[in-house]
Amino acid sequence: MSKDVLIEVCIDSVESAIASEQGGADRVELCDNLMEGGTTPSAGAIAEARARIGIALSVMIRPRGGDFCYSEVDLAIMRRDIEVAKQLGADCLVFGMLTPDGDIDVPLTRELIALARPLPVTFHRAFDVARDPYQALEDLIAVGADRVLTTGQEASVIEGLDLVAELVRRAAGRIIVMPGGASERQIGRVRAATGAMEFHVLSTRTVESAMRFRNERVFMGGTLRPPEYERQVIDPAAIRRIRAGAG
Template identity: 55%
Template sequence: MKRQGASSERKRARIPSGKAGAANGFLMEVCVDSVESAVNAERGGADRIELCSGLSEGGTTPSMGVLQVVKQSVQIPVFVMIRPRGGDFLYSDREIEVMKADIRLAKLYGADGLVFGALTEDGHIDKELCMSLMAICRPLPVTFHRAFDMVHDPMAALETLLTLGFERVLTSGCDSSALEGLPLIKRLIEQEVV
Protein backbone atom coordinates (compact mmCIF):
# COMPACT_ATOMS: atom_id res chain seq x y z
CA MET A 1 0.00 0.00 0.00
CA LYS A 2 1.31 3.41 -0.94
CA ARG A 3 0.77 6.07 1.71
CA GLN A 4 0.51 9.77 0.91
CA GLY A 5 -0.11 11.89 3.95
CA ALA A 6 -3.30 10.73 5.60
CA SER A 7 -4.62 9.11 2.43
CA SER A 8 -3.72 5.90 0.67
CA GLU A 9 -4.02 4.25 -2.72
CA ARG A 10 -4.31 0.54 -3.47
CA LYS A 11 -4.31 -1.25 -6.79
CA ARG A 12 -6.78 -4.11 -6.90
CA ALA A 13 -7.30 -6.98 -9.28
CA ARG A 14 -10.70 -7.25 -10.93
CA ILE A 15 -12.29 -9.89 -13.03
CA PRO A 16 -12.70 -8.26 -16.46
CA SER A 17 -16.22 -7.75 -17.68
CA GLY A 18 -15.42 -7.87 -21.37
CA LYS A 19 -16.36 -4.17 -21.55
CA ALA A 20 -12.93 -2.82 -20.67
CA GLY A 21 -11.53 -0.07 -22.81
CA ALA A 22 -7.85 -0.97 -22.51
CA ALA A 23 -6.25 -2.84 -25.39
CA ASN A 24 -5.53 -5.92 -23.25
CA GLY A 25 -9.06 -6.04 -21.79
CA PHE A 26 -8.01 -4.84 -18.34
CA LEU A 27 -8.36 -1.46 -16.71
CA MET A 28 -6.31 -0.18 -13.82
CA GLU A 29 -8.65 0.84 -11.05
CA VAL A 30 -7.15 2.51 -8.00
CA CYS A 31 -8.89 2.58 -4.65
CA VAL A 32 -8.55 6.04 -3.07
CA ASP A 33 -9.84 7.80 0.01
CA SER A 34 -9.14 11.47 -0.73
CA VAL A 35 -9.20 14.10 -3.45
CA GLU A 36 -5.39 14.23 -3.49
CA SER A 37 -5.15 10.47 -3.98
CA ALA A 38 -7.73 10.58 -6.78
CA VAL A 39 -5.79 13.29 -8.63
CA ASN A 40 -2.53 11.36 -8.13
CA ALA A 41 -4.14 8.14 -9.35
CA GLU A 42 -5.31 9.82 -12.55
CA ARG A 43 -1.87 11.37 -13.10
CA GLY A 44 -0.32 7.95 -12.53
CA GLY A 45 -2.36 6.34 -15.29
CA ALA A 46 -5.42 4.96 -13.50
CA ASP A 47 -8.35 4.25 -15.80
CA ARG A 48 -10.94 4.36 -13.04
CA ILE A 49 -11.19 5.26 -9.36
CA GLU A 50 -12.94 3.44 -6.56
CA LEU A 51 -13.70 6.11 -3.99
CA CYS A 52 -13.92 4.97 -0.37
CA SER A 53 -13.40 6.10 3.14
CA GLY A 54 -12.04 3.98 5.98
CA LEU A 55 -9.55 1.94 3.97
CA SER A 56 -8.15 0.47 7.20
CA GLU A 57 -11.62 -1.08 7.68
CA GLY A 58 -11.69 -2.48 4.15
CA GLY A 59 -13.45 0.56 2.70
CA THR A 60 -16.63 2.36 3.68
CA THR A 61 -18.88 4.92 2.00
CA PRO A 62 -17.08 8.24 1.42
CA SER A 63 -18.63 11.61 2.21
CA MET A 64 -20.61 13.22 -0.58
CA GLY A 65 -18.39 16.29 -0.22
CA VAL A 66 -15.34 14.20 -1.12
CA LEU A 67 -17.24 12.67 -4.06
CA GLN A 68 -18.31 16.09 -5.32
CA VAL A 69 -14.77 17.52 -5.23
CA VAL A 70 -13.23 14.36 -6.72
CA LYS A 71 -15.69 14.58 -9.63
CA GLN A 72 -14.64 18.21 -10.17
CA SER A 73 -10.95 17.27 -10.03
CA VAL A 74 -10.60 14.20 -12.28
CA GLN A 75 -11.79 13.17 -15.74
CA ILE A 76 -11.76 9.38 -15.24
CA PRO A 77 -14.80 7.45 -13.98
CA VAL A 78 -15.40 7.38 -10.23
CA PHE A 79 -17.07 4.34 -8.69
CA VAL A 80 -18.32 4.85 -5.14
CA MET A 81 -18.17 2.29 -2.33
CA ILE A 82 -21.49 1.74 -0.58
CA ARG A 83 -20.71 0.21 2.80
CA PRO A 84 -22.05 1.76 6.01
CA ARG A 85 -19.37 0.28 8.27
CA GLY A 86 -16.38 -2.03 8.43
CA GLY A 87 -16.61 -5.58 9.70
CA ASP A 88 -18.81 -8.28 8.23
CA PHE A 89 -21.14 -7.99 5.26
CA LEU A 90 -24.38 -8.73 7.12
CA TYR A 91 -26.53 -5.63 7.40
CA SER A 92 -29.37 -4.62 9.71
CA ASP A 93 -32.56 -3.03 8.38
CA ARG A 94 -31.32 0.42 9.41
CA GLU A 95 -27.96 -0.14 7.72
CA ILE A 96 -29.80 -1.17 4.56
CA GLU A 97 -31.77 2.08 4.65
CA VAL A 98 -28.47 3.96 4.97
CA MET A 99 -27.07 2.06 1.97
CA LYS A 100 -30.13 2.91 -0.12
CA ALA A 101 -29.88 6.59 0.83
CA ASP A 102 -26.13 6.59 0.08
CA ILE A 103 -26.76 5.08 -3.37
CA ARG A 104 -29.29 7.79 -4.20
CA LEU A 105 -26.92 10.51 -2.98
CA ALA A 106 -23.91 9.06 -4.82
CA LYS A 107 -25.93 9.07 -8.05
CA LEU A 108 -27.04 12.64 -7.37
CA TYR A 109 -23.43 13.75 -6.82
CA GLY A 110 -22.20 12.19 -10.05
CA ALA A 111 -20.97 8.68 -9.29
CA ASP A 112 -20.15 6.81 -12.50
CA GLY A 113 -20.71 3.43 -10.86
CA LEU A 114 -21.35 1.86 -7.48
CA VAL A 115 -19.57 -0.81 -5.47
CA PHE A 116 -21.22 -2.91 -2.76
CA GLY A 117 -21.61 -6.43 -1.46
CA ALA A 118 -23.83 -8.30 0.97
CA LEU A 119 -23.70 -11.84 2.30
CA THR A 120 -25.93 -14.18 4.26
CA GLU A 121 -24.90 -15.66 7.59
CA ASP A 122 -23.96 -18.93 5.88
CA GLY A 123 -21.51 -17.26 3.48
CA HIS A 124 -23.61 -16.94 0.34
CA ILE A 125 -24.51 -13.88 -1.71
CA ASP A 126 -27.54 -12.12 -0.21
CA LYS A 127 -29.53 -12.22 -3.45
CA GLU A 128 -32.60 -10.42 -2.15
CA LEU A 129 -30.64 -7.49 -0.73
CA CYS A 130 -28.37 -7.27 -3.78
CA MET A 131 -31.38 -7.15 -6.13
CA SER A 132 -33.00 -4.45 -4.00
CA LEU A 133 -29.85 -2.31 -3.99
CA MET A 134 -29.15 -2.88 -7.69
CA ALA A 135 -32.63 -1.62 -8.58
CA ILE A 136 -31.70 1.71 -6.99
CA CYS A 137 -28.22 1.73 -8.58
CA ARG A 138 -29.44 1.39 -12.15
CA PRO A 139 -28.70 2.49 -14.78
CA LEU A 140 -25.18 2.82 -13.34
CA PRO A 141 -22.80 -0.16 -13.52
CA VAL A 142 -22.39 -2.12 -10.30
CA THR A 143 -19.35 -3.93 -8.87
CA PHE A 144 -19.56 -6.58 -6.15
CA HIS A 145 -16.78 -5.78 -3.69
CA ARG A 146 -14.42 -7.83 -1.54
CA ALA A 147 -17.29 -9.41 0.34
CA PHE A 148 -16.74 -11.93 -2.46
CA ASP A 149 -13.57 -13.09 -0.71
CA MET A 150 -15.69 -14.27 2.25
CA VAL A 151 -18.11 -16.47 0.30
CA HIS A 152 -18.39 -20.19 0.99
CA ASP A 153 -18.14 -21.24 -2.69
CA PRO A 154 -16.49 -18.67 -5.01
CA MET A 155 -17.42 -20.44 -8.25
CA ALA A 156 -21.11 -20.67 -7.33
CA ALA A 157 -21.00 -17.09 -6.01
CA LEU A 158 -19.68 -15.82 -9.35
CA GLU A 159 -22.55 -17.54 -11.17
CA THR A 160 -24.99 -15.90 -8.77
CA LEU A 161 -23.45 -12.46 -9.33
CA LEU A 162 -23.54 -12.84 -13.11
CA THR A 163 -27.18 -13.91 -12.91
CA LEU A 164 -27.99 -10.90 -10.72
CA GLY A 165 -26.38 -8.58 -13.30
CA PHE A 166 -23.20 -7.42 -11.59
CA GLU A 167 -20.73 -6.16 -14.21
CA ARG A 168 -17.60 -6.58 -12.10
CA VAL A 169 -16.26 -8.45 -9.09
CA LEU A 170 -13.55 -7.13 -6.82
CA THR A 171 -11.49 -10.01 -5.42
CA SER A 172 -8.08 -11.03 -4.20
CA GLY A 173 -8.93 -14.61 -5.10
CA CYS A 174 -10.13 -15.32 -1.55
CA ASP A 175 -6.55 -14.88 -0.33
CA SER A 176 -4.51 -12.21 1.44
CA SER A 177 -3.43 -10.64 -1.88
CA ALA A 178 -4.38 -10.89 -5.55
CA LEU A 179 -0.96 -12.39 -6.27
CA GLU A 180 -1.51 -15.17 -3.75
CA GLY A 181 -5.07 -15.66 -4.98
CA LEU A 182 -4.08 -15.75 -8.65
CA PRO A 183 -4.95 -19.45 -9.19
CA LEU A 184 -8.56 -18.84 -8.13
CA ILE A 185 -8.74 -15.57 -10.06
CA LYS A 186 -7.68 -17.45 -13.22
CA ARG A 187 -10.38 -20.07 -12.61
CA LEU A 188 -13.00 -17.36 -12.10
CA ILE A 189 -12.01 -15.60 -15.31
CA GLU A 190 -12.12 -18.88 -17.24
CA GLN A 191 -15.57 -19.63 -15.80
CA GLU A 192 -16.86 -16.20 -16.87
CA VAL A 193 -15.44 -16.50 -20.39
CA VAL A 194 -16.89 -19.97 -21.02
Protein backbone atom coordinates in the same frame (compact mmCIF):
# COMPACT_ATOMS: atom_id res chain seq x y z
CA MET B 1 1.43 -0.45 -22.89
CA SER B 2 -2.06 -1.63 -23.82
CA LYS B 3 -5.00 0.67 -23.26
CA ASP B 4 -7.18 -2.43 -23.45
CA VAL B 5 -6.12 -2.98 -19.85
CA LEU B 6 -8.13 -0.93 -17.37
CA ILE B 7 -6.46 0.27 -14.17
CA GLU B 8 -8.69 1.19 -11.22
CA VAL B 9 -7.01 2.76 -8.20
CA CYS B 10 -8.38 2.40 -4.67
CA ILE B 11 -8.32 5.81 -2.96
CA ASP B 12 -9.50 7.53 0.19
CA SER B 13 -9.10 11.20 -0.71
CA VAL B 14 -9.68 13.71 -3.48
CA GLU B 15 -5.94 14.37 -3.50
CA SER B 16 -5.38 10.71 -4.35
CA ALA B 17 -8.07 10.88 -7.04
CA ILE B 18 -6.12 13.67 -8.74
CA ALA B 19 -2.83 11.81 -8.34
CA SER B 20 -4.35 8.63 -9.79
CA GLU B 21 -5.44 10.47 -12.92
CA GLN B 22 -1.97 12.01 -13.21
CA GLY B 23 -0.52 8.51 -13.03
CA GLY B 24 -2.65 7.25 -15.93
CA ALA B 25 -5.45 5.47 -14.05
CA ASP B 26 -8.67 4.83 -15.95
CA ARG B 27 -10.93 4.78 -12.91
CA VAL B 28 -10.77 5.37 -9.16
CA GLU B 29 -12.73 3.73 -6.38
CA LEU B 30 -13.38 6.40 -3.76
CA CYS B 31 -13.71 5.11 -0.21
CA ASP B 32 -13.28 6.26 3.37
CA ASN B 33 -11.58 4.28 6.15
CA LEU B 34 -9.27 2.04 4.14
CA MET B 35 -7.99 0.55 7.41
CA GLU B 36 -11.51 -0.94 7.69
CA GLY B 37 -11.41 -2.17 4.11
CA GLY B 38 -13.27 0.90 2.85
CA THR B 39 -16.55 2.54 3.79
CA THR B 40 -18.78 5.12 2.09
CA PRO B 41 -17.01 8.45 1.49
CA SER B 42 -18.63 11.76 2.38
CA ALA B 43 -20.88 13.62 -0.03
CA GLY B 44 -18.30 16.40 -0.10
CA ALA B 45 -15.54 14.00 -1.12
CA ILE B 46 -17.67 12.51 -3.91
CA ALA B 47 -18.66 15.92 -5.24
CA GLU B 48 -15.11 17.32 -5.18
CA ALA B 49 -13.64 14.20 -6.76
CA ARG B 50 -16.21 14.41 -9.56
CA ALA B 51 -15.42 18.09 -10.09
CA ARG B 52 -11.65 17.64 -10.14
CA ILE B 53 -11.04 14.51 -12.24
CA GLY B 54 -12.04 13.52 -15.73
CA ILE B 55 -11.69 9.75 -15.34
CA ALA B 56 -14.39 7.35 -14.13
CA LEU B 57 -15.41 7.56 -10.48
CA SER B 58 -16.58 4.48 -8.58
CA VAL B 59 -18.02 5.06 -5.10
CA MET B 60 -17.99 2.57 -2.26
CA ILE B 61 -21.37 1.97 -0.60
CA ARG B 62 -20.58 0.36 2.74
CA PRO B 63 -22.09 1.76 5.94
CA ARG B 64 -19.55 0.32 8.37
CA GLY B 65 -16.55 -1.92 8.77
CA GLY B 66 -16.79 -5.53 9.89
CA ASP B 67 -18.83 -8.21 8.20
CA PHE B 68 -21.15 -7.97 5.20
CA CYS B 69 -24.34 -9.23 6.84
CA TYR B 70 -26.36 -6.05 7.21
CA SER B 71 -29.22 -4.97 9.45
CA GLU B 72 -32.25 -3.08 8.21
CA VAL B 73 -30.67 0.13 9.54
CA ASP B 74 -27.47 -0.59 7.58
CA LEU B 75 -29.49 -1.21 4.43
CA ALA B 76 -31.51 1.98 4.86
CA ILE B 77 -28.22 3.89 4.99
CA MET B 78 -26.97 2.11 1.87
CA ARG B 79 -30.12 2.94 -0.07
CA ARG B 80 -29.75 6.62 0.79
CA ASP B 81 -26.04 6.61 -0.03
CA ILE B 82 -26.71 5.06 -3.44
CA GLU B 83 -29.11 7.87 -4.27
CA VAL B 84 -26.65 10.53 -3.06
CA ALA B 85 -23.72 9.06 -5.00
CA LYS B 86 -25.81 8.96 -8.19
CA GLN B 87 -26.89 12.56 -7.72
CA LEU B 88 -23.28 13.66 -7.18
CA GLY B 89 -22.02 12.15 -10.43
CA ALA B 90 -20.67 8.69 -9.60
CA ASP B 91 -20.00 6.51 -12.64
CA CYS B 92 -20.15 3.17 -10.82
CA LEU B 93 -21.27 1.92 -7.41
CA VAL B 94 -19.50 -0.68 -5.29
CA PHE B 95 -21.18 -2.83 -2.65
CA GLY B 96 -21.64 -6.38 -1.43
CA MET B 97 -23.95 -8.28 0.90
CA LEU B 98 -23.79 -11.83 2.27
CA THR B 99 -26.23 -14.03 4.14
CA PRO B 100 -25.35 -15.34 7.62
CA ASP B 101 -24.37 -18.62 5.94
CA GLY B 102 -21.82 -16.92 3.69
CA ASP B 103 -23.74 -16.90 0.42
CA ILE B 104 -24.48 -13.91 -1.78
CA ASP B 105 -27.61 -12.23 -0.43
CA VAL B 106 -29.40 -12.53 -3.75
CA PRO B 107 -32.62 -10.59 -2.99
CA LEU B 108 -30.81 -7.64 -1.43
CA THR B 109 -28.11 -7.57 -4.09
CA ARG B 110 -30.74 -7.59 -6.81
CA GLU B 111 -32.65 -4.79 -5.06
CA LEU B 112 -29.62 -2.54 -4.69
CA ILE B 113 -28.47 -3.18 -8.26
CA ALA B 114 -31.89 -2.06 -9.46
CA LEU B 115 -31.60 1.05 -7.29
CA ALA B 116 -28.11 1.74 -8.68
CA ARG B 117 -29.19 1.62 -12.32
CA PRO B 118 -28.40 2.93 -14.85
CA LEU B 119 -24.94 2.86 -13.23
CA PRO B 120 -22.84 -0.32 -13.36
CA VAL B 121 -22.20 -2.18 -10.13
CA THR B 122 -19.07 -3.81 -8.76
CA PHE B 123 -19.53 -6.47 -6.07
CA HIS B 124 -16.57 -5.90 -3.77
CA ARG B 125 -14.37 -8.25 -1.74
CA ALA B 126 -17.27 -9.52 0.31
CA PHE B 127 -16.92 -12.13 -2.43
CA ASP B 128 -13.63 -13.23 -0.86
CA VAL B 129 -15.34 -14.35 2.33
CA ALA B 130 -18.23 -16.10 0.57
CA ARG B 131 -18.68 -19.79 1.32
CA ASP B 132 -18.52 -21.10 -2.26
CA PRO B 133 -16.78 -18.85 -4.82
CA TYR B 134 -18.22 -20.65 -7.84
CA GLN B 135 -21.80 -20.46 -6.60
CA ALA B 136 -21.19 -16.84 -5.60
CA LEU B 137 -19.98 -16.07 -9.12
CA GLU B 138 -23.09 -17.61 -10.68
CA ASP B 139 -25.34 -15.75 -8.24
CA LEU B 140 -23.72 -12.43 -9.15
CA ILE B 141 -24.15 -13.15 -12.84
CA ALA B 142 -27.80 -14.04 -12.24
CA VAL B 143 -28.57 -10.78 -10.41
CA GLY B 144 -26.83 -8.66 -13.05
CA ALA B 145 -23.67 -7.45 -11.31
CA ASP B 146 -21.24 -5.98 -13.81
CA ARG B 147 -17.98 -6.98 -12.14
CA VAL B 148 -16.58 -8.66 -9.06
CA LEU B 149 -13.43 -7.61 -7.21
CA THR B 150 -11.41 -10.48 -5.77
CA THR B 151 -8.03 -11.66 -4.55
CA GLY B 152 -9.09 -15.26 -5.04
CA GLN B 153 -10.32 -15.66 -1.44
CA GLU B 154 -6.78 -15.27 -0.12
CA ALA B 155 -4.92 -12.47 1.65
CA SER B 156 -3.11 -11.59 -1.58
CA VAL B 157 -3.89 -12.00 -5.26
CA ILE B 158 -0.69 -13.99 -5.77
CA GLU B 159 -1.85 -16.57 -3.22
CA GLY B 160 -5.29 -16.62 -4.84
CA LEU B 161 -4.04 -16.62 -8.42
CA ASP B 162 -5.31 -20.07 -9.38
CA LEU B 163 -8.83 -19.30 -8.18
CA VAL B 164 -8.87 -15.91 -9.92
CA ALA B 165 -7.83 -17.58 -13.17
CA GLU B 166 -10.57 -20.18 -12.79
CA LEU B 167 -13.15 -17.49 -12.04
CA VAL B 168 -12.19 -15.61 -15.20
CA ARG B 169 -12.51 -18.85 -17.17
CA ARG B 170 -15.92 -19.70 -15.69
CA ALA B 171 -17.20 -16.15 -16.08
CA ALA B 172 -16.58 -16.43 -19.84
CA GLY B 173 -17.38 -12.77 -20.39
CA ARG B 174 -20.68 -12.86 -18.47
CA ILE B 175 -19.21 -10.70 -15.68
CA ILE B 176 -15.88 -8.89 -15.33
CA VAL B 177 -13.57 -10.55 -12.82
CA MET B 178 -11.23 -7.84 -11.52
CA PRO B 179 -8.15 -9.01 -9.59
CA GLY B 180 -7.29 -6.77 -6.65
CA GLY B 181 -4.06 -5.71 -5.04
CA ALA B 182 -1.37 -6.57 -7.59
CA SER B 183 1.80 -4.51 -7.20
CA GLU B 184 3.86 -3.13 -10.06
CA ARG B 185 6.09 -6.22 -9.83
CA GLN B 186 3.13 -8.62 -9.81
CA ILE B 187 0.64 -7.23 -12.29
CA GLY B 188 2.27 -8.71 -15.39
CA ARG B 189 2.24 -12.15 -13.78
CA VAL B 190 -1.39 -11.74 -12.69
CA ARG B 191 -2.48 -10.67 -16.14
CA ALA B 192 -0.61 -13.52 -17.83
CA ALA B 193 -2.00 -16.13 -15.44
CA THR B 194 -5.61 -14.94 -15.43
CA GLY B 195 -6.27 -13.16 -18.70
CA ALA B 196 -8.01 -10.42 -16.71
CA MET B 197 -8.33 -7.02 -18.35
CA GLU B 198 -9.31 -4.86 -15.36
CA PHE B 199 -7.15 -4.48 -12.26
CA HIS B 200 -7.78 -2.85 -8.88
CA VAL B 201 -4.58 -1.46 -7.36
CA LEU B 202 -3.28 0.63 -4.48
CA SER B 203 0.16 2.21 -4.34
CA THR B 204 0.90 5.14 -2.03
CA ARG B 205 3.65 7.40 -0.80
CA THR B 206 3.94 8.97 2.63
CA VAL B 207 3.21 12.69 2.89
CA GLU B 208 4.36 14.61 5.96
CA SER B 209 1.94 16.87 7.80
CA ALA B 210 2.26 20.62 7.33
CA MET B 211 2.04 21.04 11.11
CA ARG B 212 5.12 22.62 12.68
CA PHE B 213 3.73 22.43 16.23
CA ARG B 214 3.17 18.82 17.22
CA ASN B 215 1.76 17.45 20.47
CA GLU B 216 3.18 13.92 20.39
CA ARG B 217 1.27 12.90 23.57
CA VAL B 218 -2.12 12.89 21.83
CA PHE B 219 -3.53 10.69 19.10
CA MET B 220 -6.98 10.66 17.53
CA GLY B 221 -7.38 7.03 16.47
CA GLY B 222 -7.83 3.71 18.23
CA THR B 223 -5.31 1.52 19.97
CA LEU B 224 -3.29 0.92 16.80
CA ARG B 225 -2.25 4.57 16.99
CA PRO B 226 -1.85 5.55 13.36
CA PRO B 227 0.67 8.36 12.81
CA GLU B 228 -0.93 11.78 13.35
CA TYR B 229 1.60 13.76 11.33
CA GLU B 230 1.78 11.83 8.08
CA ARG B 231 -0.71 10.33 5.65
CA GLN B 232 -0.75 8.07 2.61
CA VAL B 233 -1.47 9.52 -0.85
CA ILE B 234 -1.46 7.71 -4.20
CA ASP B 235 1.92 7.84 -5.94
CA PRO B 236 1.38 8.78 -9.62
CA ALA B 237 4.77 7.35 -10.64
CA ALA B 238 3.87 3.99 -9.13
CA ILE B 239 0.55 3.96 -11.01
CA ARG B 240 2.41 4.61 -14.26
CA ARG B 241 4.70 1.66 -13.49
CA ILE B 242 1.70 -0.56 -12.74
CA ARG B 243 0.11 0.37 -16.06
CA ALA B 244 3.36 -0.30 -17.88
CA GLY B 245 3.73 -3.64 -16.09
CA ALA B 246 0.26 -4.71 -17.18
CA GLY B 247 1.58 -4.88 -20.74
